[in-house]
Amino acid sequence: AQSVTQLGSHVSVSEGALVLLRCNYSSSVPPYLFWYVQYPNQGLQLLLKYTTGATLVKGINGFEAEFKKSETSFHLTKPSAHMSDAAEYFCAVSGLSGTYKYIFGTGTRLKVLA
């Protein structure tokens, strides 16, 4: 069965440090890949997505992610963490088995330390 794995349910970084949130998927064909952010008591907001073309994708709030087919990964990074980045982040894939349904990872809660 297709799956999405987010390594680390909780990640803590210092303000100004690099943010790296990991996402791996299992699929024999390149899917569409997404990162969403969820702030407390809010819905999910799209950060960035990979569909086709350039494998390095830039999103909102300074985040970017790189699609690596050989590693079946789509890790999310930001060079310098901000206090406002504290939130939960979800990786999702679609296009698997020819469907429009998303498969979500279990989420990573990012804590930014002052």
Add this chain to the structure above:
Amino acid sequence: DAGITQSPRYKITETGRQVTLMCHQTWSHSYMFWYRQDLGHGLRLIYYSAAADITDKGEVPDGYVVSRSKTENFPLTLESATRSQTSVYFCASRDEGHTDTQYFGPGTRLTVL
């Protein structure tokens, strides 16, 4: 206002009662989805709809019923609520013109006592 809205935002009910969660989108997207969010599980798909009068089961459909008589509305009904259905419920719609992106509502926090 354009977008996707959910009501109510918060709901407390008792075991055995019927509860309906509402979802409304203004974009006329064909596809709509219901998810539940639980700690340790991320978001899991309950039901989805490809168009008015077309619905299908997702990963965790038991205990839920959906209908879609109009494109813009996709209500989710818990026919006889159970404590295990205490969760946060999110509705989403899919933008066909933007390569499969789903846009989410603000969520409904449901507590079943």
